[in-house]
Amino acid sequence: MVLRGILAGAALAVVGSFGVSVTAVPANAAEIIDGPKVNWNFAVWGKRRAFTEGMEYAAEQVKERTGGKFTITMGYGSFSKPKETLDGVKLGATQGAMFCNFYHPGKNPAFMVFTLPFLPLGDPDVRIRVTRKLYEHPALVADMDRWNAMTYVSTILPQxxxxxxxxxxxxxxxxxxxxxxxxxxxxxxxxxxxxxxxxxxxxxxxxxxxxxxxxxxxxxxxxxxxxxxxxxxxxxxxxxxxxxTSECPAVFNKDAYAALPQQYKDLLMGMRDEIYAVQKKAYADIDAxxxxxxxxxxxxxxxxxxxxxxxxxxxxxxxxxxxxxxxxxxxxxxxxxxxxxxxxxxx
Missing domain, CATH: 3.40.190.170 (Bacterial extracellular solute-binding protein, family 7)
Known part of the structure; x- marks a missing residue:
């Protein structure tokens, strides 16, 4: 459905969230990233759908670009219940998870600002810019600190x-x-x-x-x-x-992220525009x-x-x-x- 299965020897151009062209690196290219074997468990619920395509892409690309050394296992309901994914991250039961702010307002009070009505967040590129900025605000950082978590990307849930x-x-x-x-x-x-x-x-x-x-x-x-x-x-x-709308981000356990070698951190942070492009395309394909x-x-x-x-x-x-x-x-x-x-x- 979305961008996957990169062909050997070919680079895939992806239009990033601000119209910037980024490149997905082929798994068997010389630029393959070497490092230790690491597996992360990532908690999500339901089944694979447009909502999860961004993180599915991240998991596929992490595996491809490290030659299978770094993997992210997407656990659909197998790691945490929908309202308990932040608990799993805090306990270290999972290294990452998705959560939705409206499932538990008391756990993420500052994040509830995204749920206020008639905010100008209908355009996905506007939403991405706003979300990135808000994630840096001390109040939202404090929300995640309570769960030993750090935000990674938004699922830019449609209006x-x-x-x-x-x-x-x-x-x-x-x-x-x-x-x-x-x-x-x-x-x-x-x-x-x-x-x-x-x-x-x-x-x-x-x-x-x-x-x-x-x-x-x-x-x-x-x-x-x-x-x-x-x-x-x-x-x-x-x-x-x-x-x-609501805000449903992907988050990482801070200790798990800190323990990664720098090249894996750079890989994760460097593909966020690609993830947003894939997420946008998944919703656009459904609408089309x-x-x-x-x-x-x-x-x-x-x-x-x-x-x-x-x-x-x-x-x-x-x-x-x-x-x-x-x-x-x-x-x-x-x-x-x-x-x-x-x-x-x-x-």
Missing amino acids: YEFFGRGKEPHKPEDFAGMRVRAGGGIGSAMEKLGATLSTVPATEVYTTLERGTVDAASFPYTYAHVAYKLHEIADWFTGNLSPG KNLPMLREKLTEITYTEEQRADFQEKAGKVVWDEWVKDNPKLPGQELIDLILSEAKASM
């Missing part, structure tokens, strides 16, 4: 969108009275617009939407909606509302497949910049302000301002 039946939401007021399945900052935003929230598990969304228990549901766009088959029963979907089908079956609702600004004013900033107030121990406003400034600088 959530809504799939629904019946009444179409063309303006903020249209969500009033709707019953929506949405969590985190998006859920808070919908409440500000007068919607009633449902916390039904993802696996039950299809049934509740079909029966009319909920009118609309939000998932990462478009792969999760199709994975849960909401397109089979929905009437409409929002194509560019971009109400919010899904969107024509969705547009044929359903009504796509799109919004102008002015309309999105209206949503942000009525259901975004008010939630940001409340989050800052409710988390006095965090530099909340500083983090929000940093996201806004970095996003603006990259546009």
Whole structure:
């Protein structure tokens, strides 16, 4: 599906996250990296999918470029439960893991800034720039220090969108009275617009939407909606509302990383642009497949910049302000301002 299986004697050009061309080195080339045998266990959940393609690529390339000396074993559910991956990293049970901030807000309070609604993080390149900058902030570093972890790359989870039946939401007021399945900052935003929230598990969304228990549901766009088959029963979907997202990074155990020889550290850090390029392509490939089908079956609702600004004013900033107030121990406003400034600088 994505960039893998490098041919002998050929170099593969990859467009990095800022349009920079980077090169993946063939495994049997003279530049093969020598070093000791090292195997890392990396915790993730579910099954291989677009969400995991970036780290799958990292694991493949680490093995290729070291001639099998350095390997990363991707453990889908075999190392840690989804809400316990940071615990596994802290204990040293795994050398790396993915985690999602919304699974455990108390474990990563500063990371919850990424879950606030209507932040300007819809463009993946903007998201990458912002994420890299935020990862360096002392508050987010402190979040990871508690788990003896360090951030590596983001999975740049796509913006959530809504799939629904019946009444179409063309303006903020249209969500009033709707019953929506949405969590985190998006859920808070919908409440500000007068919607009633449902916390039904993802696996039950299809049934509740079909029966009319909920009118609309939000998932990462478009792969999760199709994975849960909401397109089979929905009437409409929002194509560019971009109400919010979540942050699900790949992290390493700090001691495990420190113990690596320098050439392995350089290899890992030097391929991050490639990983982001692969991650972006994985989501883009899914959208390229899904969107024509969705547009044929359903009504796509799109919004102008002015309309999105209206949503942000009525259901975004008010939630940001409340989050800052409710988390006095965090530099909340500083983090929000940093996201806004970095996003603006990259546009």
